[in-house]
Amino acid sequence: MCGIAGWVDYARDLSEDAATVRTMLGTIANRGPDAEAVWSDGDIALGHRRLAVIDIADSTQPMAAVEEGRTLAVLAHSGEIYNYRELRAELASRGHRFRTAGDTEVVLRAYLEWGERCAEHLDGMFAFAVWDPRRRELLLARDRLGIKPMYYARTPHGLLFGSEPKALLAHPSMECVVDAEGLAELLAYIATPGHAVYRGMRELPAGHVAVLRPAPGGSGGGGAALRESRYWTLPQHEHPDDLETTVATVRGLLQESVAGHLLADVPLCTLLSGGVDSSAIAALAARSLGDGHRPRTFAVDFEGHTERFRKDFWHEDPDAPYAVEVARHVGTDHEPVVLRTSDLADPVVDAAALRSQDLPRPIPDMDRSLYLLLRAVRQRSTVALMGEVADELFGGYQSFRDPTLVDTANFPWVTMGLRVAPHGMSTGLLDPGLLRKIDVPGYSAQRWSETVGEVADVPGEAGTERVMRRVGYAHLTRWLPLLLSRDDRLSMAVGLELRVPYCDHRLVEYVHNIPWAMKTADGREKSVLRSAVADLLPASVTQRRKSPFPITQDPRYGQVLRERFDAVVGDPAAPVRALLDGPACAELADEDRPVAVDGWGERRNVEMVLQLDAWLRHYRVRLDL
Known part of the structure; x- marks a missing residue:
């Protein structure tokens, strides 16, 4: 894993502007703690921060392809290419010669062979930039599911680009501005392809490439032309297999994916919650590694959580006992990472989690606990496999299963949030006038209409099946x-590479088209996945109800929220005050009790106020509403 930052300008010589790109790289130094380098020449300054995972000694970047003293292309790459050995052999048969043993040079040579279509040949998680000095062209590319990030912003004569928004915001020409549409996108908690919340910034959509070149006739004036194009889309078609074949195919595809994701020249582990998703990854990893290789697993827990656990709408039971049971069953070296309330309340951790994502989020306590888990894991491993994406693929969420959520002309999770507050989740303490102006429900409904418009009609599919295809597509896109953004940022903030075997595009393409009736064949969520891995896991795990990422139920955490909320609301200089519902905040501030940590209403509203205030302060955001 790595970090990228760069600047193309067709109207100035950037040979001496490496310092600016180094400043941009400095904001994402944690993405690549092992090395930093900047390559600059005329129109471009291209920077890279490296986390060495494969071919540690030789695959330094930016990497140039030089033949007969002439530079053909220069690459900065983030991610891993899991089929690089096969591609290397194919490219060698086409006459390419290699001087390293890693995947970076394979990407570089793939560009020289196939040009902008090189991304179609790559299996893995990746985002990269290739500069072609022969054409004065920049190619940006992103993997099919968007596991690895890439952002860019147009300038009068070129482009800024980088792995995270903070890298672009560090450039002197970028303003940190959020308008009404950006704030609606943030508060709706959806990810519209291409949108980056910050005005003037764009995220390269998953499965896309972008090419920047001098504008026609503009070689002397510095004009630039940019073209985005899609090279992959989620296929929509009839499912040809019966249930038995489907279960066997899912097992085979998942097993192949896990085996491919174990490729590394550094210590590797898996994250294990005790749910079926992560347990399947741990079991298949242990099987792929074989005898003599006892894999390491890690799980997050909270001090006293099992003893004080209270069942709620989301959580049926605590995770820790199941994680231990799976570890014993599979045969892993298991290590729980036990967090204290003081860890979750640490303002340094709070700031680090917010800074890693560049945006406030409605569930920051989950972000902080994941950050702390990953930070602890990084002390033992450089790479970790996780079970993310199984719920989106196989339909594990309540937003798939509740019939009152799935056909409401809006995203199911937005509809769920609107049941908590009229303007959506985490908005209960924000100014009603501001919320009416932003119109989160209307904004998200418009985006929902655009989303379902992308879903093709499949012959013979109607009623529930047609609705659930749309719901599945919305969750995946x-x-x-x-x-994926949260996982990437929080893991990269501690220099850990997270891998997501359920994001293998072949598995995604196959599972997405499995009919909903088959996905719920036994009347439970994710029944195909449960059946596919039933022989690997204890029955208690394969039959366990879906349990989301755990949250602390310690009332002391509610007291911390109370103290911080009172401090912000009582601070006349707090930047968030202009966004708040004064009477609602005053009413809550007058109550002499901790913030309720049960449920999602009050807790989420207070967390969003604190997150917005910290974001506005530290990023010096200008709201143009």
């Missing part, structure tokens, strides 16, 4: 990117 508008919800999943939020999770």
Whole structure:
């Protein structure tokens, strides 16, 4: 894993502007703690921060392809290519010669062979930039599911680009501005392809490439032309297999994916919650590694959580006992990471989690606990496999299963949030006039209409099946990117590479088209996945109800929220005050009790106020509403 930052300008010589790109790279230094380098020449300054995972000694970047003293292309790459050995052999048969043993040079040579279509040949998680000095062209590319990030912003004569928004915001020409549409996108908690919340910034959509070149006739004036194009889309078609074949195929595809994701020259582990998703990954990893290789697993827990656990709408039971049971069953070296309330309340951790994502989020306590888990894991491993994406694929969420959520002309998770507050989740303490102006329900409904318009009609599919295809597509294209972004930022903030075997595009293409009736064949969520891995896991795990990422139920955490909320609301200089519902905040501030940590209403509203205030302060955001 790595970090990228760069600047193309066709109207100035950037040979001496490496310092600016180094400043941009400095904001994402945690993405690549092992090395930093900037390559600059005329129109471009291209920077890279490296986390060495494969071919540690030789695959330094930016990497140039030089032949007979002439530079053909220069690459900065983030991610892993799991089929690089096969591609290397194919490219060698076409006459390419290699001087390293890693996947970076394979990407570089793939560009020289196939040009902008090179991304179609790559299996893995990746985002990269290739500069072609012969054509004065820049190619940006992103993997099919968008596991690895890439952002860019147009300038009068070129482009800024980088792995995270903070890298672009560090450039002197960028303003940190959020308008009404950006704030609606943030508060709706959807991921509209291409949108980056910050005005003037765009996220390269998953499965896309972008090419920047001098504008026609503009070689002397510095004009630039940019073209985005899609090279992959989620296929929509009839499912040809019966249930038995489907279960066997899912098992085979998942097993192949896990085996491919174990490729590394550094210590590797898996994250294990005790749910079926992560347990399947741990079991298949142990099987792929074989005898003599006892894999390491990690799980998050909270001090006293099992003893004080109270069942709620989301959580049936605590995770820790199931994680231990799976570890014993599979045969892993298991290590729980036990967090204290003081850890979750640490303002340094709070700031680090917010800074890693560049945006406030409605569930920051989950972000902080994941950050702390990953930070602890990084002390033992450089790479970790996780079970993310199974719920989006196989239909594990309540937003798939509740019939009152799935056909409401809006995203199911937005509809769920609207039941908590009239303007959506985490908005209960924000100014009603502001919320009416932003119109989160209307904004998300418009985005929902655009989303379902992308879903093809499949012959013979109607009624529930047609609705659930749309719901599945929305989760994979508008919800999943939020999770992948969170996972990437929090793991990269501690220099850990997270891998997501359920995101293998062959598995995604196959499972997406499995009919909903088959996905719920036994009347339970994710029944195909449960059946596919039933022989690997204890029955208690394969039959366990879906349990989301755990949250602390310690009332002391509610007291911390109370103290911080009172401090912000009582601070005349707090930047968030202009966004708040004064009477509602005053009413809550007058109550002499901790913030309720049960449920999602009050807790989420207070967390959003604190997140917005910290974001506005530290990023010096200008709201143009």
